[in-house]
Each structure stands twice: as structure tokens, then as C-alpha cells.
Amino acid sequence: xxIRVLVADDQAMVRAGLRMLLSGETDIDVVALAxxxxxxxxxxxxxxxxxxxxxxxxxxxxxLEATRRILDADESARVIVLTTFNLxxxxxxxxxxxxxxxxxxxxxxxxxxxxVRTVAGGEALLSPTVTQAVIRQFTRLHRQPPPxxxxxxTSRELEVFRLITEGLSNAExxxxxxxxxxxxxxxxxxLLAKLQLRDRAQAIVLAYRxxxxxxxxxxx
Numbered sequence: 001x002x003i004r005v006l007v008a009d010d011q012a013m014v015r016a017g018l019r020m021l022l023s024g025e026t027d028i029d030v031v032a033l034a035x036x037x038x039x040x041x042x043x044x045x046x047x048x049x050x051x052x053x054x055x056x057x058x059x060x061x062x063x064l065e066a067t068r069r070i071l072d073a074d075e076s077a078r079v080i081v082l083t084t085f086n087l088x089x090x091x092x093x094x095x096x097x098x099x100x101x102x103x104x105x106x107x108x109x110x111x112x113x114x115x116v117r118t119v120a121g122g123e124a125l126l127s128p129t130v131t132q133a134v135i136r137q138f139t140r141l142h143r144q145p146p147p148x149x150x151x152x153x154t155s156r157e158l159e160v161f162r163l164i165t166e167g168l169s170n171a172e173x174x175x176x177x178x179x180x181x182x183x184x185x186x187x188x189x190x191l192l193a194k195l196q197l198r199d200r201a202q203a204i205v206l207a208y209r210x211x212x213x214x215x216x217x218x219x220x
Contacts, residue, residue: 003120006032006049008040008066009082010058014105018053021109028116037061044070044077050120052079053112054099056090064093071098071198078119078199095205098198100124124200146210149195157194160187164200165207 005028007018012035019030031047034040038061044052052070056063067079081094081102091102100119103112153161156177163173170184177184188200197203207213 001027003028003051003116004031004047004049005029005116006034006040006043006047006052008034008037008043008052008058008063009055010035011055014055018112021112022116025113028113037063037066040066041069041073045073048074048077050076050078051116052077053082053116054079054094055082056094062090064090064097067094067099068097075198080115080119092205095201098202100199100201122199124202124204143211144209146212147195147206150210150212152194153191157187157191160184161191161203161207162213164188165204165213 005022007015007022007030009015009018015033015035019033022028022030031049032043034043036058040052040054040058040063041061043049052067054063054067058066063081067081070077070079079094079099081091081099082105083091083102084105094102101115101124103115159177160173163176168176170181170188173179174181174184192199192203195203195206197206
């Protein structure tokens with residue numbers, strides 16, 4: 001299956017570079033380019049890409065609002081945020097808006113290619129070195145109670161959920177719980193459906209925003 005990609009960035013050289021990089025892969029097809037958020041929304045509606053590489057800071061319509069509009073119009077689309085900052089409030093807001101993760105513009109080329117494939121495969125792209133720090137930093141400012149649907153999760157689904165928030169892959173979760181990858185995927189699918197979440201990125205945002213797995217502080 002060929003992965004259809006839309007590249008949205010206001011810098012022409014960046015767009016050209018990303019297009020050249022991704023087009024060199026036999027399983028990736030760059031179907032459209034956009035120089036601002038408004039154009040990104042229009043191109044996404046026209047070409048229905050599997051993955052959108054979205055620069056956050058763009059003219060006319062920023063990448064954050066463009067992400068919201070694209071995902072509102074097409075639930076199957078996946079957005080990867082492109083940023084030059086690893087601790088950026090816009091990154092957190094993009095994750096809340098439904099982005100499946102982010103990559104830094106100075107990451108190695110192979111990381112970007114892997115990111116496209118990961119997100120196209122239905123996984124979230126969470127850079128362990130920065131994503132959790134971003135989420136922790138900004139969710140503390142916006143604490144909310146857990147949704148009622150959390151009570152519907154089984155004990156095993158809660159275990160899987162907790163390990164997701166620690167950044168473990170399906171294989172690592174399977175090893176930790178002594179279950180198969182297929183069983184892990186089943187639990188992940190069910191808990192996301194119960195909580196009405198798009199993917200692991202939104203699950204992690206929810207967990208941190210509600211303090212779901214935080215240990216209570218011991219009394220002094």
C-alpha cells in the first residue's frame with residue numbers, strides 16, 4: 001500500500017526538501033504541497049492524504065487550526081506536527097487537537113520517514129525524549145477529572161493504558177504483561193474505543209491531563 005502524504009510548510013526549500021526525501025521511498029507518494037494552513041485544509045479535502053506533515057507556524061491559518069479542520073473533516077487522516085522546538089506549547093495543543101505526534105525539523109531524515117510509516121500504520125508517534133515532557137508541562141495547567149468512561153475499562157485495559165503512557169510499544173507491553181502483540185493490539189483498540197480517542201497520543205494527553213496514573217503524594 002502506498003502512503004499518500006501532504007506536506008504543509010511555509011518555507012519553499014523545506015517543502016521541496018521534504019518532497020524529495022519522501023518521494024525517494026517506494027511506498028510513499030507526496031500527493032500535494034501547501035504553503036499555509038488554509039491551503040493545507042483545501043489540499044487535504046481535495047487529495048485525502050493518509051498523513052499530513054504540518055508546520056505549526058504558518059501564515060493565513062496556523063498549523064494548529066489547520067490540524068483541527070482537517071481532522072474534523074476526515075477522521076481517517078493522520079497529522080504529524082513539524083516543529084523546530086522540542087518544548088513548545090503549540091506541540092501540546094496540536095496533540096490535544098488530534099495530531100498523532102510530532103518530529104523535530106532537525107531530526108535525521110530516516111526518523112521522518114519512519115514517522116510517516118508509523119503514523120500511517122495507525123500508531124502514534126511519540127518521541128520519548130520530548131513528548132512526555134511537553135505533555136507534563138502543559139497538562140498541569142489544565143487539570144480535568146477523568147471521563148466517566150474510564151470506569152468501563154477492565155483491569156487489564158488499565159494496565160495497558162498505564163504502559164502506553166510510559167511510552168512502551170506494543171511489543172514492550174506484551175513482554176511486560178506476558179501477552180502476545182495481537183492481544184495488546186486488541187486491548188489498545190478497545191480502550192481507545194471506550195474512551196473515544198483517536199490514538200495513543202490522545203490517550204497519553206488524557207492520562208496526564210487527568211492525573212490518572214499519578215501516585216498520590218505521601219503525607220509529610
